[in-house]
Amino acid sequence: MKKLHLMISAALVVAASTSVMAQSKFEKDHAASFKANGQAGMDRLERDDTQKFCSDPVVLAGKGDPKKREAIEKANMATIKQPSDGKYLGDWKEGERIAQSGRGATWTDKAIVTSEI
């Protein structure tokens, strides 16, 4: 009996971990149409919960599960960090430079070495 218990719980652990990591058939087929190029690696096709939620046209139209929507919004709002010194007006020249450019991070752009940021 104990052995059966152990086998069942072991199987459950394996099932749980593989379902978290496993791609859906659609995600597998979708990824098979792409290849890495420059800094644009295949990891960019791995969606987080927010992206998966927003991949639904029903959700984009403002419908779908309102509780899930609230949870996703809350989780994303929590990642916003207010400036530690309370100063909201930063370097506007730098802001404009970024706003006007619109470039970077594509496979034809040079990757920025994070230690240089």
Added chain:
Amino acid sequence: MKKAISSALLVSLSMAAGLAMAQSATDDIAKYREMIADGNPSELYEAAGEDIWSKPMGPKNASLEKCDLGKGPGVVKGAAAQLPRYFKDTNKVQDLESRIITCMEKLQGYDAQEIIKAGFEKGKRKDVEAVVAYVVTASKGMKINVPVKHPKEKEMYAFGEKAFFFQGGPMDFSCASCHGEDGKRIRLKDLPNITEQKGAALGFGYWPAYRVSSGNFWTMQRRLNDCYRQQRFPEPIYTSDVTIALSVYMGAKAKDGVMNTPGLKR
């Protein structure tokens, strides 16, 4: 209170003026496009493509004149308006470019993988692009009629729709980010809403096109490739399932719109 109202009025007036300026700028661009539409450099590619179509080439020294683009061997007129579609001989849904490659391989003996691995405008793919210009010109003015009847066509439509809304990458882009709503614009370029017939027809009916800003002819595959680049995604493989599925989705949504190919773009 009075000060608040007048400043609010000022803000909304200047916003309206800004909008009006932007709208008249896009109107002016439309006028400019009309003016230069008579001399579309795509015609040079079309002429080259017509040559390549009838010229014996490749290891088998054969022409493409028996190539079946969905309306029977050698029928070019109207072919582009009903592509992508299912083909029995390859047992898959194919767009114009993948079908041209099939013909180049089967009729002329070229290596399909070589063409797929080459870059745009490189090697034998250059000839594919010219033939595309030739074939789409032969559908100009016709009604868009991409079929979604065969089970594989239906599968590709569903796949294309899912791909269209797939949000990913470091900037959370999907096709829908730019093309999923009315009234969107990138700088001075109005973006068609591809989820509806009118917008889908503006997309499907005007690409492939000659692109003035880059001075070359872009096929539909190239247009999709560059969309994905700007979405910060990895690169779509040339004529991969996702690229064909997106054409099925867009073409089906555009049903009964008009083919205005080859187009002329900024």
